[in-house]
Amino acid sequence: MSVPQGLTVPVHASARHENPRSAPASSVHNRANDLLILDSFTPTVRSRANSDSIVEPASTGGGGTTEGTGGSADRPNMARPVTTDAVVTSASTADDTTFFIGTSHKPFHVPTALLKRRVPYFKKASQLAHTFEEYDEFAFRAFTKWIDSGKVDSPTDFHTLQHCICLYVIALRFEIESLQNHVMDQVRAHYRIHNMTASPFRLEHIYTATATPNHMRNFLITTAAYRALCEVPIAPNVYISDSMKGVLVRGSVITTDFVEALIKLQLNVTEDVRRGDPCVFHVHSGKKCEKYTAEPWQHG
DSSP: OOOOSOOOOOOOTTOOOSSOOOOOGGGHHHHHHHHTOGGGOOOOOOOOSOOBSSOOOGGGOSOOOBSSSSSGGGGGGOOOOOOOOTTOOSSOOTTEEEEEETTTTEEEEEEHHHHHHHOGGGTTOOOSEEEETTSOHHHHHHHHHHHHHSOOOOOOSHHHHHHHHHHHHHHHHTTOHHHHHHHHHHHHHHHHHTTOOOOHHHHHHHHHHOSSOOHHHHHHHHHHHHHHHHSOOSSTTOOSOHHHHHHHTTOOHHHHHHHHHHHHHHHOOSOOTTSSOGGGGOOOSSOOOOOOOOOGGGGO
């Protein structure tokens, strides 16, 4: 996995914090030393760079800004976005490939010729029916919209951001480079515009939904490491929320990647992974991105 250079957030007027605080640069080294001792992690309720939402899950017992309004139990109540998909029909024909998506096996009928033209992964597929219980049906509807029109709606809130990340997982599974790169750009832009960092829920989802290192994992875990390392706690020696602590102490790949991200931030705190060259988070088997022009803040 390629881990980008460190992360820091330049202060912008549009950045939203419930309780704005700034960390003295001299404190970053000491903070990193504390954080790398995982056994010393303590519960926290603290201000964040809008960590992927506005409200910390209630289980943390406080008013931080971690993504979401609750744990996984509130996922069934996700908003149902209104979308239109010309490619999805109410009944299949002999010319269609049918996908059964989610635990409800919701059917999506896609013209086979169009599917194979847009998604080379299916060119060699002989069957005309596929079942993916692990996929979110709203993300798959966005996938069929992309097949039909080449367009993807930008995320606007917690739920549509989740659908967007689920769409990245689908693009990764079906090896669609252009869609992976487009969704990656949208997610980075959403985090950048709203001054957000990834929550434990978002991290657990991407690490569970993908089997190998990828750019989305890299991006999300690095923003979470920034939140822990570079923001001022609301109490002495309190850096990690209960929910994040619960993820880290299980000793999964998330923990290893989180520590690596902390080390890289410790060594270089001059970059912000939400900003800068989009090509860093793109996949390329062919043509590379156009040359990137550094943003003004990167010249300082």
